Amino acid sequence: MNRQRMVVGISGASGFIYGVRLLELLAELNIESHLIISRAALLTMAHETDYKLADVTALASHYHRADDVAAGIASGSFRCLGMVVAPCSMRTLAEIATGSSSGLIGRAADVTLKERRTLVLMARETPLTLAHLRNMTAVTEMGGIIAPPVPAFYARPQNLSQMVDHSLGRVLDLFGLDAGTALRWGEPSPSATGHSATMKELA
Numbered sequence: 001m002n003r004q005r006m007v008v009g010i011s012g013a014s015g016f017i018y019g020v021r022l023l024e025l026l027a028e029l030n031i032e033s034h035l036i037i038s039r040a041a042l043l044t045m046a047h048e049t050d051y052k053l054a055d056v057t058a059l060a061s062h063y064h065r066a067d068d069v070a071a072g073i074a075s076g077s078f079r080c081l082g083m084v085v086a087p088c089s090m091r092t093l094a095e096i097a098t099g100s101s102s103g104l105i106g107r108a109a110d111v112t113l114k115e116r117r118t119l120v121l122m123a124r125e126t127p128l129t130l131a132h133l134r135n136m137t138a139v140t141e142m143g144g145i146i147a148p149p150v151p152a153f154y155a156r157p158q159n160l161s162q163m164v165d166h167s168l169g170r171v172l173d174l175f176g177l178d179a180g181t182a183l184r185w186g187e188p189s190p191s192a193t194g195h196s197a198t199m200k201e202l203a
């Protein structure tokens with residue numbers, strides 16, 4: 001495998017921009033991205049952003065239809081670093097937690113778990129029901145990582161894009177990748193934040 005590869009699922013939770021920005025960061029890191037977008041995510045895209053489907057698919061190295069369960073990424077033989085679902089709806093979480101995939105996002109996540117690769121779910125809902133919590137526990141017990149997109153206020157974000165970039169920077173950390181967007185306690189802030197002081201000085 002010449003280029004490292006990652007699967008990116010965008011499901012219909014609020015926060016479509018997390019998926020978009022993740023694709024941009026992966027391109028900057030020269031990681032080959034394989035994108036799947038659920039039907040519900042097309043609704044959040046329209047409600048939350050000015051993006052059209054073609055704008056988003058153009059950011060990915062490869063785009064796979066959500067019902068294409070014959071895609072290469074549906075097989076464990078597809079070598080990659082793992083998969084991020086950004087954002088992850090409670091429906092997609094439930095599907096992954098129960099291993100009952102109905103489409104390519106669920107299948108690719110299932111494959112990621114069975115091959116013991118890194119699966120990160122940016123699960124988004126509030127407040128949470130017991131079913132949501134139990135599903136998060138089940139995914140964690142199977143080796144997946146629940147990483148809700150919760151802003152870190154110690155990072156003193158100046159705008160939404162800094163909040164998004166920090167959360168995604170911490171997700172990429174889970175794969176050993178550094179896009180330079182995560183603010184690190186006690187270290188000089190990355191240029192993306194516009195700060196020159198260290199985080200301790202800002203605190």
Ligand SMILES: Cc1cc2nc3c(=O)[nH]c(=O)nc-3n(C[C@H](O)[C@H](O)[C@H](O)COP(=O)(O)O)c2cc1C
Pocket residue numbers: 010011012013014038039040041043044047088089090091092093124125126
């Ligand atoms: C504007 C909008 C925002 C939504 N936000 C959330 C959310 O934050 N979390 C969630 O679990 N579902 C949310 N939903 C509902 C999901 O889209 C819905 O459960 C859908 O069936 C999920 O399908 P998917 O998992 O295949 O993407 C939202 C729906 C819309 C239209």
